[in-house]
Amino acid sequence: MNIITPSTASAAGAPAWRAWIPLAALALFILAVLPLCLDLFRLNLVGKYLTYAFVAIGLVLCWGYGGILSLGQGVFFGLGGYAMAMFLKLEASDPESTKIQSTPGIPDFMDWNQITALPALWEPFHSLAFTLLAIVLVPGLMAFVIGVAMFKRRVGGVYFAIMTQAFAAMLSILIIGQQGYTGGVNGITDLKTLNGWDIRTDHAKYVLYFLNAGLLLASVALGQVLLKTKFGKLLLALRDKEERVRFSGYDVAAFKVFIFTLAAVLSAVGGAMFTLQVGFMSPSFVGIVPSIEMVIFTAVGGRLSLVGAVYGSLAVNFGKSYFSESFPQLWLFLMGGLFIAVVMLFPNGLAGLADSVRGAWQKWQARKAGQMTARGAPRTPAPPEDEPAAPTALRVKGGAA
Amino acid sequence: MSSARIVLAVDNLSVSFDGFKAVNDLNLYVEQNELRVVIGPNGAGKTTLLDLICGRTRATAGSIKFKDMELTRMPEYERVRRGIGRKFQTPSIYENLTVLENLEVSYPRGRTVFGSLFFRRDAAVMERVKEVAELIYLDERLDDAAELLSHGQKQWLEIGMLLMQDPELLMLDEPVAGMSVSEREKTAELLTRISSNRSVIVIEHDMEFVKRIAHRVTVLHQGKMLAEGSMDHVQADPRVIEVYLGH
Numbered sequence: 001m002n003i004i005t006p007s008t009a010s011a012a013g014a015p016a017w018r019a020w021i022p023l024a025a026l027a028l029f030i031l032a033v034l035p036l037c038l039d040l041f042r043l044n045l046v047g048k049y050l051t052y053a054f055v056a057i058g059l060v061l062c063w064g065y066g067g068i069l070s071l072g073q074g075v076f077f078g079l080g081g082y083a084m085a086m087f088l089k090l091e092a093s094d095p096e097s098t099k100i101q102s103t104p105g106i107p108d109f110m111d112w113n114q115i116t117a118l119p120a121l122w123e124p125f126h127s128l129a130f131t132l133l134a135i136v137l138v139p140g141l142m143a144f145v146i147g148v149a150m151f152k153r154r155v156g157g158v159y160f161a162i163m164t165q166a167f168a169a170m171l172s173i174l175i176i177g178q179q180g181y182t183g184g185v186n187g188i189t190d191l192k193t194l195n196g197w198d199i200r201t202d203h204a205k206y207v208l209y210f211l212n213a214g215l216l217l218a219s220v221a222l223g224q225v226l227l228k229t230k231f232g233k234l235l236l237a238l239r240d241k242e243e244r245v246r247f248s249g250y251d252v253a254a255f256k257v258f259i260f261t262l263a264a265v266l267s268a269v270g271g272a273m274f275t276l277q278v279g280f281m282s283p284s285f286v287g288i289v290p291s292i293e294m295v296i297f298t299a300v301g302g303r304l305s306l307v308g309a310v311y312g313s314l315a316v317n318f319g320k321s322y323f324s325e326s327f328p329q330l331w332l333f334l335m336g337g338l339f340i341a342v343v344m345l346f347p348n349g350l351a352g353l354a355d356s357v358r359g360a361w362q363k364w365q366a367r368k369a370g371q372m373t374a375r376g377a378p379r380t381p382a383p384p385e386d387e388p389a390a391p392t393a394l395r396v397k398g399g400a401a
Numbered sequence: 402m403s404s405a406r407i408v409l410a411v412d413n414l415s416v417s418f419d420g421f422k423a424v425n426d427l428n429l430y431v432e433q434n435e436l437r438v439v440i441g442p443n444g445a446g447k448t449t450l451l452d453l454i455c456g457r458t459r460a461t462a463g464s465i466k467f468k469d470m471e472l473t474r475m476p477e478y479e480r481v482r483r484g485i486g487r488k489f490q491t492p493s494i495y496e497n498l499t500v501l502e503n504l505e506v507s508y509p510r511g512r513t514v515f516g517s518l519f520f521r522r523d524a525a526v527m528e529r530v531k532e533v534a535e536l537i538y539l540d541e542r543l544d545d546a547a548e549l550l551s552h553g554q555k556q557w558l559e560i561g562m563l564l565m566q567d568p569e570l571l572m573l574d575e576p577v578a579g580m581s582v583s584e585r586e587k588t589a590e591l592l593t594r595i596s597s598n599r600s601v602i603v604i605e606h607d608m609e610f611v612k613r614i615a616h617r618v619t620v621l622h623q624g625k626m627l628a629e630g631s632m633d634h635v636q637a638d639p640r641v642i643e644v645y646l647g648h
Binding site for chain 2: 225229230231233234236237240241243244246247248250251252254255258375
């Protein structure tokens with residue numbers, strides 16, 4: 001495997017601040033360049049795409065580094081998004097604006113489904129504090145439980161991926177089936193205010209865009225710090241030699257549970273920001289297809305690059321909106337083709353491509369410099385290799401045990 | 402040596418895979434600071450024995466006691482934390498990390514999730530890393546990616562990763578397989594040095610090498626102990642010659 005990782009790439013002794021340049025460039029791009037270049041409609045779209053990037057950076061940590069492929073991150077994105085939507089919906093359903101319903105004061109879709117009282121599950125979502133906690137804790141707890149159940153039993157690889165698919169299918173079927181409680185296939189719509197603050201105004205859209213971008217950048221920074229710790233190195237170690245890590249005294253399952261839970265919480269924050277910026281939440285962001293799309297964003301951006309995953313989310317979604325406007329029937333084929341092309345040609349995605357371009361540039365620079373100064377400067381000699389031992393006469397019947 | 406403390410006591414140990422008894426009613430006692438070599442033909446159960454001791458395989462019957470602690474129900478990482486280190490047959494190192502990081506990650510502090518998040522590479526860690534790196538002949542290669550090492554160096558690195566944990570019992574599965582003559586020499590020296598203050602179990606086929614390092618030799622055959630004692634004693638045993646050493 002010739003995967004370039006930050007740890008080996010930085011072994012040459014580059015100063016530590018260099019590792020932060022890509023993040024600074026990303027911050028400049030999404031905090032300054034995009035808001036200055038795009039109109040509010042397009043910027044709001046970017047904001048939406050950046051909420052997917054939360055899922056993508058979670059996948060970089062969990063899949064790229066930890067080797068745990070989850071095809072069900074939509075579950076956590078959806079749980080975060082729904083928790084936010086429930087709060088907003090309750091606020092939008094005050095008795096005054098729902099007085100034409102047969103039961104005023106409850107969300108409209110409940111009234112359409114002959115529900116006459118607010119379900120107990122919805123009650124606590126009157127509180128913003130509870131909602132904010134629920135956005136993080138509900139998906140976190142669910143990921144924790146799934147993680148403990150799977151990883152303690154050493155379910156991994158493809159089997160784990162299939163299980164996460166099953167959870168994504170279950171949650172979306174549950175939401176669609178329980179129309180009276182969840183808004184069904186339409187989702188939760190007509191969201192208006194957050195604690196009295198209208199989220200539909202131009203001003204609010206700008207504020208939410210920057211809040212979202214700030215949270216995303218903070219999450220990327222958190223991820224970078226995490227990967228620099230011993231925990232980060234253990235993740236890489238775990239991906240390549242799980243047995244070695246286990247027999248070095250680590251409870252491997254605990255590490256997997258932690259990173260899977262962290263990825264879930266990040267996804268949930270993205271989901272909540274999605275609801276705020278787009279103004280609704282529906283099961284179409286929960287099920288199998290969106291979950292797989294999110295893996296594609298990560299793969300295109302580069303599954304070993306947190307910053308790359310953000311660009312990947314932007315690039316694929318811009319492509320999606322452009323192509324689905326121009327060639328609506330072809331889009332899905334293009335998306336599939338893109339995924340195959342990335343996996344076959346650039347296994348490390350955009351970030352890997354950037355790395356190899358930079359490597360080629362540095363090589364060219366070095367060669368140019370080398371020609372100008374001493375020709376044939378001494379190269380570091382390769383370590384001497386002994387010839388393998390001749391089989392000893394006493395080496396007995398039957399080689400390896 | 403008979404008065405020395407028993408570190409590892411394996412009693413009536415058996416494991417069967419679908420009825421096949423890979424290890425069958427085995428007894429084995431390893432003393433403090435002893436270097437024991439386990440030999441035997443293919444399928445004798447040598448690697449399975451190590452798997453049973455470190456927890457990779459669960460025993461069907463019998464007991465494994467390490468310093469009078471029963472191990473058979475203990476999770477793998479707990480056994481490691483009690484002081485048992487295991488080297489696998491093929492070099493099992495983290496190719497994507499540097500030599501230094503490989504050793505650092507094996508340092509027995511910060512072994513929990515949160516411990517590892519707040520782990521700092523302090524002077525004590527670096528001192529231990531340097532000490533071990535010197536011992537395994539890799540002190541010049543600390544900043545190189547582990548994937549760049551030669552096969553023999555990778556074997557040493559894995560031994561070094563275990564030494565970082567300062568285990569009381571170290572188990573090595575064919576540590577010199579695929580090594581050059583000079584690498585074998587160095588490995589023999591290394592093993593002699595590290596067994597001065599810990600017990601070591603080595604599985605090996607190279608009889609010259611076994612002769613050089615072994616304090617005592619155990620011969621396994623079909624999951625059972627065939628003979629045990631000094632190398633000379635074992636080599637003279639007609640049953641051992643029959644099933645293993647050849648005429």
